[in-house]
Amino acid sequence: MNDAHEARSGALPHSGTPGRTPADLDTEHTTLTDAYRLCRRIAAAHGRTYYSATRLLSADRRPAVHALYAFARTVDDIVDTPAAYGSREALAALDAIEYRLRHAWTLTRADRPAPPPTALPAEFDAVARALTDTVDRFAIDPRHFWTFLDSMRMDIPESPLFRNRYPTMPALHEYMRGSAAAIGLQLLPVLGTVGPVADAEPAAAALGNAFQLTNFLRDLGEDLDRDRIYLPTTELAAFGVDEDLLAHCRRTGRTERRVRRALAHLIAVNRDLYRRAAPGTALLNPRVRPAIRTAATLYAAILDRIEDSGYTVFARRAVVPAHQRIRLAAGAAFRA
Structure with missing residues (x-):
C-alpha cells in the first residue's frame, strides 16, 4: 500500500x-x-x-x-x-x-x-x-474491506451470497467474519500494538463479533421487520422459539417467556465473547487501551439494559442513557 x-x-x-x-x-x-x-x-x-x-x-x-x-x-x-x-x-x-x-x-x-x-x-x-x-x-490490509463487502452482499436478496437466516452459531460467525471481525481487523493498525499485529488479531476479531452480536440482540424486532433473523435458529429452537413466536412478539410488543429464556442464553454467549476479547487490550498501544475498554464497557452495558427492561426488544430499542454512558466511560477509562 x-x-x-x-x-x-x-x-x-x-x-x-x-x-x-x-x-x-x-x-x-x-x-x-x-x-x-x-x-x-x-x-x-x-x-x-x-x-x-x-x-x-x-x-x-x-x-x-x-x-x-x-x-x-x-x-x-x-x-x-x-x-x-x-x-x-x-x-x-x-x-x-x-x-x-x-x-x-x-x-x-x-x-x-x-x-x-x-x-x-x-x-x-x-x-x-x-x-x-x-x-x-x-497500512490497513485492503482484504478486510473486500471481506466486509462480501458480508454485506449476504444481506441482499438477489445476491448469490444472500442469507437471511442462520441455523447455527458457526454459520452466524461466517457472516460476522465480514460484518464484524473484519471491522476489528481494520481498526487494529490504527490503534497500534505493542507486538506483532498478528498476535492481537484474534482478540480484535472476537471484540468485533461481540459488538455485532449485541447489535443483533438489541435489534431483533427491527431485523424481523426486514425479514432477517440473525440469532441462530437452532439455539432459539432449543428454548421452544420459532419464527411464528418471534413474529407474534413483534406484533404485540411483548416478549414471551420462552423468548426471554433464549435471549438470556444468548446474552450469556455474548458476554463470553467480551471476556475472550478482554485480554487483547493488553496487546494494544497503551494510549488506546482506555478507549477500547470504554467501547467494550459501553456496548456490554446494552446487554444490561436489555435484561433490566425485561427483554423488551420487540417494543423498544435498548439504549444506555447519556449519564450512564459518561459514568461507565469514566470508570473504564481509568481502570488499571
Missing part, C-alpha cells in the same frame, strides 16, 4: 501525491479535512456508543476511526434502505464501491471489468477520500 501512496487515481487524490503545486496541495488538504469532518459527523450522529469511545483516542488516530465507521455506515445504509436501493441497485452500488476502491488503492482494474454507472450516496466521494487516506497512513 505504501508504494501506491505516491500515485493516486484522479477520483481519490491524496495530499501526498507528487508533482502538484503548493496551491493544489492546499486545496487537497482542505478537501481531505472536510472529508474527515463529514466522517466525524456521521459517527457522532449514528454511532453514539462508538463515538463516545473514540473521544478518548489521540487526535491523530481519532479521524481514522471516524473514516472507518463512516465507510461501514455508508455501505450499511445502501443495504438497509430499500426505499432508496432495490436489491439489484444495492448490489450494483457495492460492486461500484469495490471497483473504485480497488482501482484507487492498487492503481489497476483488479482484473475485472468496470461496472456500469451506478448512483452512489452523495457522501461517498468524501468518505472514500478519508478512507483512502486512512488505509494509506496506517
Whole structure:
C-alpha cells in the first residue's frame, strides 16, 4: 500500500501525491479535512456508543476511526434502505464501491471489468477520500474491506451470497467474519500494538463479533421487520422459539417467556465473547487501551439494559442513557 501512496487515481487524490503545486496541495488538504469532518459527523450522529469511545483516542488516530465507521455506515445504509436501493441497485452500488476502491488503492482494474454507472450516496466521494487516506497512513490490509463487502452482499436478496437466516452459531460467525471481525481487523493498525499485529488479531476479531452480536440482540424486532433473523435458529429452537413466536412478539410488543429464556442464553454467549476479547487490550498501544475498554464497557452495558427492561426488544430499542454512558466511560477509562 505504501508504494501506491505516491500515485493516486484522479477520483481519490491524496495530499501526498507528487508533482502538484503548493496551491493544489492546499486545496487537497482542505478537501481531505472536510472529508474527515463529514466522517466525524456521521459517527457522532449514528454511532453514539462508538463515538463516545473514540473521544478518548489521540487526535491523530481519532479521524481514522471516524473514516472507518463512516465507510461501514455508508455501505450499511445502501443495504438497509430499500426505499432508496432495490436489491439489484444495492448490489450494483457495492460492486461500484469495490471497483473504485480497488482501482484507487492498487492503481489497476483488479482484473475485472468496470461496472456500469451506478448512483452512489452523495457522501461517498468524501468518505472514500478519508478512507483512502486512512488505509494509506496506517497500512490497513485492503482484504478486510473486500471481506466486509462480501458480508454485506449476504444481506441482499438477489445476491448469490444472500442469507437471511442462520441455523447455527458457526454459520452466524461466517457472516460476522465480514460484518464484524473484519471491522476489528481494520481498526487494529490504527490503534497500534505493542507486538506483532498478528498476535492481537484474534482478540480484535472476537471484540468485533461481540459488538455485532449485541447489535443483533438489541435489534431483533427491527431485523424481523426486514425479514432477517440473525440469532441462530437452532439455539432459539432449543428454548421452544420459532419464527411464528418471534413474529407474534413483534406484533404485540411483548416478549414471551420462552423468548426471554433464549435471549438470556444468548446474552450469556455474548458476554463470553467480551471476556475472550478482554485480554487483547493488553496487546494494544497503551494510549488506546482506555478507549477500547470504554467501547467494550459501553456496548456490554446494552446487554444490561436489555435484561433490566425485561427483554423488551420487540417494543423498544435498548439504549444506555447519556449519564450512564459518561459514568461507565469514566470508570473504564481509568481502570488499571
